[in-house]
Amino acid sequence: MVRIPGRSGAKTLNFDSTRVGPEIDAFAPRSGAAAFAHAWAAAIAGSSYVSMSTPEIESLLVKLSERLAHAIRGIEVDRGEAAEVGAELVRSDFADGRTLGQTLLVIGRRLAADVAPELPVEEAFERVSIVQGALAAEFTRSAWLRTLDQQEQIRAAYLHAREQAQEAMRVSEGRFRAVFNGAGIAIAIASVNGTILEINPMMGEMLGAPTEMLVGTNVMHLLDGEDADLWNALSAGIPEHVRFEKRYERPGAAPFWADITIELIRDQAGTPSYVVVMGRDITQRHLLAQRLQHEATHDPLTNLPNRTLFFDWLDTIFQDQSSDNRVGLCFLDLDGFKVVNDTLGHDIGDKLLTAVAASLQECVDRLGHRVARLGGDEFVVLVRDSGSVDQLTAVADRLLATLRHPLMVAGHRLSVSASIGIVERPVRATTMAELLRAADVTLYWAKTDGRGRWTVFDPDRNARQVARYALSSGLSDALARREFFLEYQPLVRLSDSALIGVEALARWRHPSHGRLAPDSFISLAEETGLIVPLGAWVLREACEQARRWQVENSGDAMYVSVNLAARQAHSPGIVDEVARILDETGLKPELLQLELTESAVMGTAEQTPVALRRLSDMGVRIAIDDFGTGYSNLAYLRHLPVHSLKLAGSFVEGLRTDHADPVDEQLVATLITMAHTLGLGVTAENVETAAQADRLRDLGCDVGQGYYYARPVAPGRIARLLDATAGGTLRLPSRRS
Numbered sequence: 092m093v094r095i096p097g098r099s100g101a102k103t104l105n106f107d108s109t110r111v112g113p114e115i116d117a118f119a120p121r122s123g124a125a126a127f128a129h130a131w132a133a134a135i136a137g138s139s140y141v142s143m144s145t146p147e148i149e150s151l152l153v154k155l156s157e158r159l160a161h162a163i164r165g166i167e168v169d170r171g172e173a174a175e176v177g178a179e180l181v182r183s184d185f186a187d188g189r190t191l192g193q194t195l196l197v198i199g200r201r202l203a204a205d206v207a208p209e210l211p212v213e214e215a216f217e218r219v220s221i222v223q224g225a226l227a228a229e230f231t232r233s234a235w236l237r238t239l240d241q242q243e244q245i246r247a248a249y250l251h252a253r254e255q256a257q258e259a260m261r262v263s264e265g266r267f268r269a270v271f272n273g274a275g276i277a278i279a280i281a282s283v284n285g286t287i288l289e290i291n292p293m294m295g296e297m298l299g300a301p302t303e304m305l306v307g308t309n310v311m312h313l314l315d316g317e318d319a320d321l322w323n324a325l326s327a328g329i330p331e332h333v334r335f336e337k338r339y340e341r342p343g344a345a346p347f348w349a350d351i352t353i354e355l356i357r358d359q360a361g362t363p364s365y366v367v368v369m370g371r372d373i374t375q376r377h378l379l380a381q382r383l384q385h386e387a388t389h390d391p392l393t394n395l396p397n398r399t400l401f402f403d404w405l406d407t408i409f410q411d412q413s414s415d416n417r418v419g420l421c422f423l424d425l426d427g428f429k430v431v432n433d434t435l436g437h438d439i440g441d442k443l444l445t446a447v448a449a450s451l452q453e454c455v456d457r458l459g460h461r462v463a464r465l466g467g468d469e470f471v472v473l474v475r476d477s478g479s480v481d482q483l484t485a486v487a488d489r490l491l492a493t494l495r496h497p498l499m500v501a502g503h504r505l506s507v508s509a510s511i512g513i514v515e516r517p518v519r520a521t522t523m524a525e526l527l528r529a530a531d532v533t534l535y536w537a538k539t540d541g542r543g544r545w546t547v548f549d550p551d552r553n554a555r556q557v558a559r560y561a562l563s564s565g566l567s568d569a570l571a572r573r574e575f576f577l578e579y580q581p582l583v584r585l586s587d588s589a590l591i592g593v594e595a596l597a598r599w600r601h602p603s604h605g606r607l608a609p610d611s612f613i614s615l616a617e618e619t620g621l622i623v624p625l626g627a628w629v630l631r632e633a634c635e636q637a638r639r640w641q642v643e644n645s646g647d648a649m650y651v652s653v654n655l656a657a658r659q660a661h662s663p664g665i666v667d668e669v670a671r672i673l674d675e676t677g678l679k680p681e682l683l684q685l686e687l688t689e690s691a692v693m694g695t696a697e698q699t700p701v702a703l704r705r706l707s708d709m710g711v712r713i714a715i716d717d718f719g720t721g722y723s724n725l726a727y728l729r730h731l732p733v734h735s736l737k738l739a740g741s742f743v744e745g746l747r748t749d750h751a752d753p754v755d756e757q758l759v760a761t762l763i764t765m766a767h768t769l770g771l772g773v774t775a776e777n778v779e780t781a782a783q784a785d786r787l788r789d790l791g792c793d794v795g796q797g798y799y800y801a802r803p804v805a806p807g808r809i810a811r812l813l814d815a816t817a818g819g820t821l822r823l824p825s826r827r828s
Contacts, residue, residue: 124156127197127205131156134197138189151183159198160206162225163218170225177230186234188379194230195223195386213467217398224387224399231383235376242371245276246352249369277370283355283363285310285322297349297372299341310368321353325366331355336373348377390464392441393448401463402523404473409523419477419515420526421487422534423451426508426542428468439501444468446498447507454493458486471530480515480547487511487545510537511545529553563615565601570625574600577632578803581812582652582774585788585795590812592650592684594796595633596803597625617656626659627668634676634683636806641682644813650712652684657691666705673711680710684734688716692731700731707732714774719762729769735793736766740777746786747779760790767791 132149141148155176162172180190202222203215210218271278277294281287287306295302311319318337325333334352341347350371358364388400396404408418425447432440444464451470455462461473472490474483490511497506512534514526521529529548537546569575579593599607616622630653637651659665673680685706692700692715707713715728718736738759745755759775766773775787778797787795 124160124206125153127159127201128152128156130201130205131194131197134193135185135190138193139185139187141184143183151179155179156206159202159222159226163202163210163222164207168218168221168225170221173222173225174229177226177228178233180230181233181237186237188383191227191230191383195227198223198226199391216466220397220399227383227387231380235380238373238376242276242350242352245371246369249274249276249278253367277368277372279305279310279368281310281366281368283366288365294368294370297347297370299344322366325353325355336377347372347374349373390448393445393464395448395452395470396461396463398463398465401465401471401473404461404463404475405523405526408475408518412519414518416475416518417477417515418518418526419474419480419483419486419513420530421472421474421483421490421545422512422514422530423470423472423490423509424511424534424538425468426510426538428507431505435503439503442500443498443505443507446500447494450493450496450498451490454489458489460486474515477515480513483513483515484545484547487513491543491545508543510534510542512537512548513545514548532556559615562601562604562607562612563619566612566616566619566621566625569599569601570621570628574602575625575628576600577629577636578805579636579651579809580796580803581801581809582649583795583800585784585792590649591794592652593809594652594686594803595629595636595654597629613656617658620658622656622658623662626654626656627672629653630655630669631672631676634672634678637682638676638678640806640810640813641678643810648679648682650682650684651678652686652712652714654716655685655687655691657688660687660691660700660702666702666709669706669711670709681712684712684714686714686716686737689718692733704732707734717776733771735772735774736762737774737776737796738762738792740797743775743777743783743787746783748782756786756790759787759792763791 128149131152132145136145136148143151158172158176162169162176177191180186180194199219203210203219207215207218271289272291274291274293277297278289278291279287279294280289287308287310290302290305292302295305298305310322321333325331332352332354334350336348336350338346338348350373352369354367354369356364356367388397388403389395390397405418408416428440428443431443447468448462448464448470451462451472455472461475462470463473464470472486474486477483491509494507494509497504499505512530512532514529514533516526532553533546533548536549536552537544540546576598577595578598579595581590582592582594583589584591597609597613599612601607613622616625633651633653637649641648655665662668669683669685673683687703692703692713703713712734713732714735714737715733716737717739719739719742742755742759742762745752746759763773772793773791774794774796775783775792776796778784778787778795778799780799783797784795784799
């Protein structure tokens with residue numbers, strides 16, 4: 092049983108570990124901040140001597156836990172809130188270093204899981220680290236201020252005692268000696284020239300020498316040059332009071348840190364008379380501050396510098412803009428590390444990270460650079476005052492070579508590889524944010540380029556990706572703003588040059604980049620999923636336009652061909668969507684042709700695509716676009732509900748001149764024969780010359796499409812062509828005439 096003196100209403104606290112647990116459990120909450128407070132109370136029980144009962148302790152921690160929850164769950168981590176929690180602990184007498192250590196431990200283990208389970212793991216780890224750092228820093232500062240306050244009280248008490256002692260000296264020298272020798276702080280009195288006149292036992296103990304050996308010696312023998320200059324200035328009366336902390340050596344013992352106060356005493360005439368030196372050994376407090384600083388700036392798992400210290404390094408570099416210094420980064424991420432965690436467990440994964448960190452540290456130390464762990468399996472090597480990109484690539488090669496050696500981890504022989512993003516540039520030509528973003532982007536390139544390699548930042552590639560991202564971010568709004576439009580390219584029957592159909596081609600009238608062709612945005616639409624609504628819009632727009640041509644013009648009806656993306660083709664509602672559009676626009680199914688790539692049609696070779704079969708049964712024509720560039724599974728092709736093949740432009744490239752490439756010619760002839768054998772029509776794309784058109788016609792190709800006949804044009808051009816040939820066969824004039 093321990094009674095805490097010095098307060099009114101002091102309570103009797105039981106710090107027996109066998110009783111603390113049950114008392115806390117009696118008030119244990121079960122979820123959220125309350126659950127965290129319960130675990131927190133159990134963790135710090137007995138670590139500090141406080142005048143509170145167990146329920147009072149837990150009630151306090153519940154409030155502080157709610158503040159920590161607010162700090163970690165904000166849009167930005169509230170460092171101030173976390174810092175205030177650290178200060179409140181000290182104000183509540185939880186000022187022992189053990190309390191802080193246990194608090195940081197329980198925050199790291201439980202805070203995110205208890206109060207913010209929705210956060211992703213890496214983000215939770217980063218936010219918890221920020222909260223730990225802010226809390227630890229303010230706890231240390233508050234504890235330091237608390238100690239200063241206590242020391243000030245001691246000094247005030249001493250000065251008060253000194254005044255009393257001076258008065259008592261006229262009555263009893265013994266009373267003064269009792270106060271001086273019994274003081275709890277080290278005290279020495281010296282003349283202004285530095286001769287030690289009096290010294291109490293505490294000062295002798297702190298200096299590691301008997302008091303009788305020190306009295307009469309000159310204080311200058313105990314001081315270094317900096318202290319001697321200070322003493323001389325103080326002896327002259329400027330200043331009259333100083334206070335500082337400093338590390339001191341002592342003979343035959345370990346160095347120590349002391350909090351020193353020096354006071355100049357004047358006589359009644361105002362002349363400097365003697366100097367009082369008071370000291371307090373603060374070695375333990377200083378070591379605690381060092382440990383807390385290390386924990387705040389180093390990764391607890393690998394003991395490498397963490398993100399906070401890495402940013403401090405960079406900040407120091409970028410604060411100096413006066414020179415032509417350069418800086419380089421190697422962003423490193425382990426390849427396939429998640430597999431280790433998923434198969435062998437997180438314990439093995441942590442041990443692997445520790446082993447990798449040790450290998451990287453050894454490698455980087457030999458090279459004279461710095462390495463830090465940013466989180467997860469991501470590390471960074473900082474090359475200060477770099478010379479060139481070649482220097483960075485050499486560093487990256489050494490890092491990759493180091494990681495190629497298998498590591499023994501808990502009985503497992505594990506091989507790891509890494510991807511490295513490299514960026515190197517002059518400090519004055521960039522900012523810290525730009526440098527980090529470039530390194531992060533380049534690491535992503537290294538991953539996508541094949542892993543197990545390094546990639547150097549490429550400004551041109553970055554510019555293309557930025558432009559690509561800008562287009563991607565504007566796609567959805569472009570559809571809503573009706574920035575897309577269609578052009579139509581004629582499909583011509585080669586036997587008589589008759590216009591029998593058109594292909595609908597999407598265009599984007601971009602507000603900044605102008606008119607964009609499909610190859611600029613279709614792949615982006617597929618990546619973002621916008622291809623489904625965009626494809627639906629194209630299909631409806633093309634069907635509506637085909638129906639208008641049919642109503643407004645007499646003569647033979649022509650079909651419209653629309654590209655169908657793979658994601659559309661595999662959409663469960665594609666058949667119903669096509670049927671609905673045909674019904675609402677009034678276009679006959681046989682006047683609609685859907686073009687799909689080989690990969691979209693033949694992606695499920697185990698079964699006939701049901702959706703395509705239903706569309707074909709409805710009367711819709713199915714064509715395979717760019718035939719010969721994908722699967723080309725001819726055995727499977729005969730079972731597909733396909734009506735025609737569109738030969739890829741690369742096949743007809745060799746037929747552009749009168750002297751056709753015999754290999755290309757034979758290949759095209761074979762494909763046409765094969766298609767006709769299967770009962771399929773053949774359309775040749777990219778027909779650009781009369782020689783191509785003539786040769787394709789001679790080989791039996793059915794339909795041609797390309798610049799030789801017409802470029803993609805607006806709907807009005809197609810309408811005028813239909814008007815010009817109304818009542819007769821639809822033909823395009825030959826480019827040769």
